[in-house]
Amino acid sequence: MNILLTSVGRRAYIIDYLRDVYKKLGLVGNIIATNSDMNTTAMSVADKAFESPIIYDEKYIPFLLEICKSEKIDMLISLFDIDLMILAKNKSRFEEMGVKVIVSNEDIINICNDKFEMLKYLKKINMPVPKTYIDLEEALKGADFDKNSYILKPRWGMGSLSIFEAENKKELEVLYEKAKRSIQKSYLRFESGADIDRAILIQEKIKGDEYGLDIFNDFKGENLTVTVKRKLAMRSGETDIAKVIENRELEDIGKKIAESLKHIGNLDMDILFDGRKAYIIDMNARFGGGYPFTHSAGVNELEALIRLCKNEKVNDLSVKKYGLFAKEIAMLELK
Template sequence: MNILLTSVGRRSYLVEYFKSAVASLNGKVHAANSIETYALQQADEHVITPEIYSEAYIPFLLDYCQSNQITIIISLFDIDLPILAKNKVLFKQSGIEVIVSDKSVIDICNDKWRTYQFLVGHNINTPQTYISLNDAIAALNNNTLTYPVIIKPRWGMGSIGIYKADNIEELHVLYNKVKNEINSSYLRFESAADSNAILIQECIQSDEYGIEVINDLEKNYITTFCKQKLAMRSGETDQAITIENRKLSAIGKALSSSLGHIGILDSDCLEKNGEYFVLELNARFGGQYPFSHLAGANIPKQIVDWCIGQKTNKDLTTITVNILCSKDIKPVKL
């Protein structure tokens, strides 16, 4: 079994996890990215691709997979997901399985306004959110919403364009700043789909939590991994401790059944008055996964096992609680 990981970015640890997962099958892990990165070099084979939004991207991937006997594709980047989901059937016709949720699921996760509507529609707590600046200001004027508020891109990744406004003057200035940042970054491609590309959101100031909801490849619920985040950097989890939390686990199970994703769903949560609020959804391996892996889980191996027809292995889908983990920074020469 040969696997292609697309848009690997800096996630060299996931390359290593998947290499270990296919080792017993004499498989290789191929890595793809549109620019050279250290993570690319850690794969058995690697390739530089056209940019994701290029018309040449999907034909390039298809030709590469056919030439290298690749049977599984897994993406590690939000923007890659809807394009791969849209082309799942095309790859399937060549015997290549794209492990990605349905496009309808990806659209809900990538579009934070649709995320908000989805969560509200399924009675899952989420911060109060507005897509209209005028509506947000009206809510602030009648105390339905209070300062500080968060301004962020509707189609956002990482920490690009996320700001906190403490008053009306800052709200106007930062709203325009976010608009400019969207237009000058790769977020402009997603945001071109709708003129309402900025959200104003209730700011819940609390400890941060993360959950990873695990479904099998048939969308059946398996488990939820829970963590308390202790340090963040540029939207990524830098330090976390694994925990047992019944309320967070219940949210995970509710997300599984209502969303119907495939594989792993990464979600950030906040706590207010003893209740937990879902902040966002990412239908892919997220920055918190290494902490689950170090605490005993092995979702890359479980995905490989599912792909060859094996059943869910509890040893691969269980974490030990109270495991404290931290990421490091390591300079490398490309």
């Protein structure tokens, strides 16, 4: 089996996990990576690595199709939000070649990538959401800074890029312009450029404990497992230390989203719990930076994907080890 990982960035651990699965199942094949920057850890450890055009380049999809043909790819997994929509739009072209693309349909990707659409979706299924503005003038009129501070974040955002906290109206005005400039200087400008005056969400800050959920569905959108982690430390928008826990209330929320959304593969979801309500603050229809904690707890979703692709019985996806886990920074010499 040959697997293509697109926009791999720093997720070298995904390649290590896949190699373990290959060894366990006796599989032969290559794990191939693409990225627009060759100087990343994942590109260095892959069996083969190819520098790709940027995602919005008209040559991007033809480039991936050629890789799939020349390298006899069986399954394609993307690890980057911006990649997901263009893959969803072109999914049939890959599947005509016999490549299984692990990406949900366009409607689901839009709900996850467009955080304003995500909030509308959550309201529709009666999930609590923070008070949110998408218009600066409305926020200046309606925001109650005597009771709350407000988070500014990109409508089409990821990680911790261009996120600010305003504690009064003057800060809100200044930070709104700063966020807009920051977006226009980053890769977030591609999505945000379509509606730059409605590209920033102004959201009441929820005070509470933060949790991450990995919600795994099969190729029919049926839920197979939900893994809950309490986040204890963050770095650059990713979880650094987390505790894998058993929490029926949050698991039920994950299952509700899975049954409603009908995504395929993994959904990475962030929740803030204020002691009364659980607020979903982010959803990403891919493997996220919190997946290593799920994997370390014995929930091997990558093995499940391979088994599903081969029409085999799925492995046990229950948590084998609850407890505290931490990421470690390691040095690698790049090829």
